[in-house]
Amino acid sequence: MNTVWAISTVVIKELYRRKDFYVLLVxxxxxxxxxxxxxxxxxxxxxxxxxxxCLLLIWISSLIIGITTAARQIPSEKENRTxxxxxxxxxxxxxxxxGKFLGCWLACGITLIVFYVFFGILVGAREHTLPVAAFxxxxxxxxxxxxxxxxxxxxxSVVLSAPGPNATLCFIVVLGVTFVGPHLGKVxxxxxxxxxxxxxxxxxxxxxxxxxxxxxxxxxxxxxPGNAACFMAxxxxxxxxxxxxxxxxxxxxxxxxxx
Amino acid sequence: xxxxxxxxVALLATLSVSLATLLAPTAQQRSEKRGTDGFLxxxxxxxRRLFAKHFFTKADIYFHSGYYPSIFDQANQANQKAITHADxxxxxxxxxxxxxxxxxxxxxxxxxxxxxxxxxxxWIERFGRNFTINQHTHLAEGKQREMLPWLRIAAxxxxxxxxxxxxxxxxxxxxxxxVGEARxxxxxxxxxxxxxxxLLFELGSLxxxxxxxxxxxRNVMTSALSAWFARPSQSKTNNEAISLxxxxxxxxxxxxxxxxxxxxxxxxxxxxxxxxxxPEGIQAQIDQLRQNTFSNDVQNIRK
Amino acid sequence: xxxxxxxxxxLRVEYPIASGSSVPKLAVNGLSLDxxxxxxxxxxxxxxxxxxTTMNVLLGFVNATGGEARLFGVxxxxxxxxxRIGYLPELTYYYKFLSAExxxxxxAKVFGIERMEADRRIDRLIKLVELEHASKRPLKxxxxxxxxxxxxxxxxxxxxxxxxxxxxxxxxxxxxxxKVREIIQRLKNEGKTVFFSSHELGEVETVCDRVAIVHQGQxxxxxxxxxxLAKYKTGLEQIFLDLIGYKPQAIT
Numbered sequence: 059m060n061t062v063w064a065i066s067t068v069v070i071k072e073l074y075r076r077k078d079f080y081v082l083l084v085x086x087x088x089x090x091x092x093x094x095x096x097x098x099x100x101x102x103x104x105x106x107x108x109x110x111x112c113l114l115l116i117w118i119s120s121l122i123i124g125i126t127t128a129a130r131q132i133p134s135e136k137e138n139r140t141x142x143x144x145x146x147x148x149x150x151x152x153x154x155x156x157g158k159f160l161g162c163w164l165a166c167g168i169t170l171i172v173f174y175v176f177f178g179i180l181v182g183a184r185e186h187t188l189p190v191a192a193f194x195x196x197x198x199x200x201x202x203x204x205x206x207x208x209x210x211x212x213x214x215s216v217v218l219s220a221p222g223p224n225a226t227l228c229f230i231v232v233l234g235v236t237f238v239g240p241h242l243g244k245v246x247x248x249x250x251x252x253x254x255x256x257x258x259x260x261x262x263x264x265x266x267x268x269x270x271x272x273x274x275x276x277x278x279x280x281x282x283p284g285n286a287a288c289f290m291a292x293x294x295x296x297x298x299x300x301x302x303x304x305x306x307x308x309x310x311x312x313x314x315x316x317x
Numbered sequence: 318x319x320x321x322x323x324x325x326v327a328l329l330a331t332l333s334v335s336l337a338t339l340l341a342p343t344a345q346q347r348s349e350k351r352g353t354d355g356f357l358x359x360x361x362x363x364x365r366r367l368f369a370k371h372f373f374t375k376a377d378i379y380f381h382s383g384y385y386p387s388i389f390d391q392a393n394q395a396n397q398k399a400i401t402h403a404d405x406x407x408x409x410x411x412x413x414x415x416x417x418x419x420x421x422x423x424x425x426x427x428x429x430x431x432x433x434x435x436x437x438x439x440w441i442e443r444f445g446r447n448f449t450i451n452q453h454t455h456l457a458e459g460k461q462r463e464m465l466p467w468l469r470i471a472a473x474x475x476x477x478x479x480x481x482x483x484x485x486x487x488x489x490x491x492x493x494x495x496v497g498e499a500r501x502x503x504x505x506x507x508x509x510x511x512x513x514x515x516l517l518f519e520l521g522s523l524x525x526x527x528x529x530x531x532x533x534x535r536n537v538m539t540s541a542l543s544a545w546f547a548r549p550s551q552s553k554t555n556n557e558a559i560s561l562x563x564x565x566x567x568x569x570x571x572x573x574x575x576x577x578x579x580x581x582x583x584x585x586x587x588x589x590x591x592x593x594x595x596p597e598g599i600q601a602q603i604d605q606l607r608q609n610t611f612s613n614d615v616q617n618i619r620k
Numbered sequence: 621x622x623x624x625x626x627x628x629x630x631l632r633v634e635y636p637i638a639s640g641s642s643v644p645k646l647a648v649n650g651l652s653l654d655x656x657x658x659x660x661x662x663x664x665x666x667x668x669x670x671x672x673t674t675m676n677v678l679l680g681f682v683n684a685t686g687g688e689a690r691l692f693g694v695x696x697x698x699x700x701x702x703x704r705i706g707y708l709p710e711l712t713y714y715y716k717f718l719s720a721e722x723x724x725x726x727x728a729k730v731f732g733i734e735r736m737e738a739d740r741r742i743d744r745l746i747k748l749v750e751l752e753h754a755s756k757r758p759l760k761x762x763x764x765x766x767x768x769x770x771x772x773x774x775x776x777x778x779x780x781x782x783x784x785x786x787x788x789x790x791x792x793x794x795x796x797x798x799k800v801r802e803i804i805q806r807l808k809n810e811g812k813t814v815f816f817s818s819h820e821l822g823e824v825e826t827v828c829d830r831v832a833i834v835h836q837g838q839x840x841x842x843x844x845x846x847x848x849l850a851k852y853k854t855g856l857e858q859i860f861l862d863l864i865g866y867k868p869q870a871i872t
Contacts (some may be wrong), residue, residue: 071718243441245389
């Protein structure tokens with residue numbers, strides 16, 4: 059576990075020593091503050107639209123950070139050849155995969171904490187209340203979803219060696235899975251065979267990331283899902299991420315690395 | 318001879334400022350010629366109409382507290398049953414299945430239209446219900462203002478989308494202290510759509526109902542009626558157009574009635590009756606007015 | 621009898637068929653070697669001879685398609701086989717955003733070295749490679765020579781019994797080369813085994829106990845340097861050229 063932890067700390071250090079995170083944080087802050095400073099019909103008590111804009115920016119920023127960080131990990135280790143001194147130590151490739159995953163996921167978590175602190179200040183200033191428990195649930199579910207996304211990007215990175223196409227593909231897959239995925243079941247009913255069965259199977263196979271997006275519930279002041287449902291969703295994400303990591307390892311362990 | 322860097326910097330700064338002062342008026346003239354289109358309009362081109370539609374729907378989603386059928390649910394419903402949405406009130410234009418200007422008194426059609434939560438078909442859907450909004454409530458207690466930003470943005474994106482102005486002005490008028498903003502927004506809409514009978518009607522209603530300015534209301538409503546008759550003949554025959562004509566006529570009739578011009582009022586009621594789905598009600602008002610006219614005439618003769 | 625540190629038996633490495641070629645590329649063909657504890661072993665051969673591939677197999681980067689490769693008697697596929705080795709690649713490949721100290725701490729953690737012990741070793745190694753003044757600066761601000769010294773320090777962090785060096789002096793200035801040679805000598809005196817590849821035959825002649833010369837994936841000669849010099853009655857460079865079949869052409 060020491061090795062996995064050591065690898066993950068390098069990933070975290072890398073993220074916070076690059077400029078991406080700060081650029082996204084500043085951009086999110088500026089855009090939200092700009093949206094907050096806008097006056098619509100001289101109305102200064104509007105809060106839902108502001109919450110929506112800020113949460114959307116947080117989702118986009120964390121997805122960008124999660125996907126781009128995970129997509130470049132193994133390819134950049136190969137390209138910069140830092141993988142060689144690392145694998146020359148008593149380190150298994152499974153530990154590399156796990157360490158990279160843990161590092162990216164933890165980095166996303168730290169990013170989310172920073173973003174949500176800003177969000178909390180914003181909401182607190184407008185509504186004069188701070189629903190900490192709701193924030194925690196919202197953030198936890200987003201972080202859990204990012205775990206699956208990071209695992210997916212890592213799998214992509216051992217299949218496609220270039221981080222750019224991998225990150226783009228991951229974005230498309232994640233957006234498709236989130237927005238179209240939940241409806242594939244309904245769509246499949248209206249299709250002829252075998253397309254119907256095929257689509258229905260895809261609907262079962264894809265990760266259901268839409269469960270983790272509680273923004274609408276939070277923004278519209280609805281009751282957030284219960285702890286049991288969140289726990290089950292976390293378990294599902296953990297199982298899915300593990301599956302993706304095992305596939306990543308299975309592909310990575312067979313790859314020859316020539317110095 | 319060695320030039321000091323300080324002097325070079327000072328010289329270049331002076332040169333830049335001089336050039337800027339020379340070029341600024343020319344640039345301003347050019348930008349005025351280009352018109353006042355905002356950055357987003359230039360960037361998005363015609364695609365902004367799609368965004369306008371999206372933001373308008375967003376406002377409606379807020380109104381329904383997040384409860385909203387997706388395009389997939391709507392497609393399913395369309396397959397199962399053709400859902401027709403009757404006008405919910407006299408402000409409803411009927412263009413949207415779920416537009417943002419609902420009253421509290423929703424009719425059964427609306428409730429049915431929003432009822433997309435059917436029996437779950439599999440475990441994914443059943444479990445997913447924990448994370449989706451299944452409650453259909455409406456914004457109340459002044460929280461309707463939460464919709465306004467999206468309507469404002471929708472209008473920015475597509476100034477020709479008349480529904481945005483009418484919807485926003487309706488909600489602004491609901492709060493009495495926002496009548497001024499509602500009027501401003503409708504005037505903005507009219508600047509962008511000068512021939513819109515809907516906007517003229519909405520503005521006339523505002524003058525009549527919220528500002529009690531009968532003269533202005535009459536003028537604007539009359540313009541609305543003229544605008545309606547100036548429509549191309551093919552766009553006069555649909556239900557929306559007929560409904561609008563009825564509302565303009567009835568409102569004009571009320572304005573005239575309140576001003577004591579009963580003959581004019583009867584004329585407009587007669588017009589309204591020809592297009593109204595409930596002509597009996599209008600006929601009753603005409604009869605009442607005729608009665609009043611008769612009484613007035615009798616009183617005048619006695620005098 | 622000295623412990624066998626590096627053991628290769630009929631090692632065979634084939635690379636998959638490249639596009640445009642009908643036969644797989646045979647990088648190593650039946651190579652057998654036995655390096656004993658305390659030896660400084662030079663692994664020589666022209667470019668493309670199979671040296672790097674052999675080293676890659678020993679380090680677990682490439683899987684052998686046949687034969688056997690062991691480190692300290694453990695199959696190289698087992699990560700534990702690399703517990704007692706240090707590796708210095710030909711070029712410096714380290715995380716540029718970390719400082720020398722952070723890199724050494726990272727590798728110390730990977731080896732499971734206790735924090736106190738790690739601190740002690742990092743101090744010692746930073747002094748050994750003379751980077752005290754720059755140990756807290758990120759590697760991206762280092763010169764090539766400084767980065768190579770960080771490489772050497774990381775290769776020694778676990779106090780290895782076997783040091784695998786791939787062209788350790790390539791790209792270094794004369795002082796850097798001298799420094800590397802001194803360190804190799806020092807390790808030899810401490811009873812460590814050094815397995816290194818090099819094109820610098822003069823250097824090999826100076827520091828190595830034994831050498832192996834490979835060509836086209838096969839072992840052409842192996843033995844103590846002194847024995848080879850006596851056997852061929854010429855310098856190591858000429859022996860090397862003869863064994864790989866190099867024929868000088870007249871310049872017209």
